[in-house]
Structures are given as structure tokens and as C-alpha cells.
Amino acid sequence: MVDYSLILQNLKFFNISTDKFTIFEWKPPKSLKSYILDLNVIRKNTVSNIFFHLFRGEMKIVHIRLKNLIYTVGSNNEVQFQLLEAFIEKVSETFNDIYDIESYIKYDNFSITMFSSFKEEIDTIIRDFNSYNLVMDLKVPCMVCNGILPVIVKRSFIEHAESYPVPLVYNHKGHAILCFIDKNYDIRGVELVNVTG
Numbered sequence: 001m002v003d004y005s006l007i008l009q010n011l012k013f014f015n016i017s018t019d020k021f022t023i024f025e026w027k028p029p030k031s032l033k034s035y036i037l038d039l040n041v042i043r044k045n046t047v048s049n050i051f052f053h054l055f056r057g058e059m060k061i062v063h064i065r066l067k068n069l070i071y072t073v074g075s076n077n078e079v080q081f082q083l084l085e086a087f088i089e090k091v092s093e094t095f096n097d098i099y100d101i102e103s104y105i106k107y108d109n110f111s112i113t114m115f116s117s118f119k120e121e122i123d124t125i126i127r128d129f130n131s132y133n134l135v136m137d138l139k140v141p142c143m144v145c146n147g148i149l150p151v152i153v154k155r156s157f158i159e160h161a162e163s164y165p166v167p168l169v170y171n172h173k174g175h176a177i178l179c180f181i182d183k184n185y186d187i188r189g190v191e192l193v194n195v196t197g
């Protein structure tokens, strides 16, 4: 089994924000750089419940708006987007379990110092990530690389799918493959796809 805790050592920051300001930020212990995050751009995106992926220099950024909060994670390029999404899902669930944040916002009754101890929860989630069983690592053949690629897939993505097999595009090394995954996590087909954007 892949050691996801090791992969998650590549995280650069985790930010939880309202429409107006940051309420929580985590950075790895040895982080010397301060990452200037253009959260203003992310905050202007009013779409809820959809993960957005950005590339910013050497960094990958994933963000999602869930109710009144925006969750943003940054990592280097070693971490696949599906793992970052699964990480956000786990962190947001834990944050909402601990804090009744939606009421705090509704009544404007909180101080951000309330959330500073949540940094330890982030460290715990990274350390224990394998035990949550939130992702699967699949082996997918690529006809361009001529090899077998490790592809990480969120269980929530497969288990909440409306039909099977589920399509997933894996964009890597300048090309992309489209894989079809069934509900048992078996690969039912792989195609080379053209990409624009």
C-alpha cells in the first residue's frame, strides 16, 4: 500500500477562509518560505461544491467552496489532485465536527484564535491518512509512456458516481489518458485523449 502520509509531506499550506478573510492557516513545520496566496481570486469564485485545480509556479492548488467557507490546499507537483481533494474532504469534515462554524459565521460570533489548535488536527490527519481509507491507488497502463502508472482515486468519487464505469482523465508528462473505473476499482479501459484549455 502507498504511504500517503509520506506523499502528504509535500503539502505547502492549508487555508480556510470566509468570503472576507482567512480564519485558519497551516504550514509544514519547516516551512521557511511564506507563500503569497492569491486568495482574493479564489474568493471571487462563487461556485459551490466543485473542486477547482490551479497551477501556480511550482505549486498545485486545489480549492472548494462548501457553504460559507473556502478550503484551499497547496502542494508541490508530487501530489495528485485526487489525493488533495480527499485531503480537503477529510479536513473540512473534521473542522465542522469540532467547530459549529456555520453558526459562528451566522451570528458573527468568533475569534480566529479559536481555531489555532486545529493545526494539530491537520498534523494528525496527515499522519493517520492511510487509516481513513479515503483513496485507492490504481495501476493504469499508459500507451504513450509504455508503462504502468500509479493513479490515486478518491473513494468518494467512485462511490458517489451516478453510473459506471466512471471516467477520469490523468494529465501527466504533457499528455493525458482517459481511464474508465468500475465500482470495484477495476480499470475497464484506457484511451489517449486530446486536451485543450
Ligand SMILES: [Zn+2]
Pocket (backbone or CB within 6 Å): 142, 143, 144, 145, 146, 172, 173, 175
Ligand atoms: Zn503517459
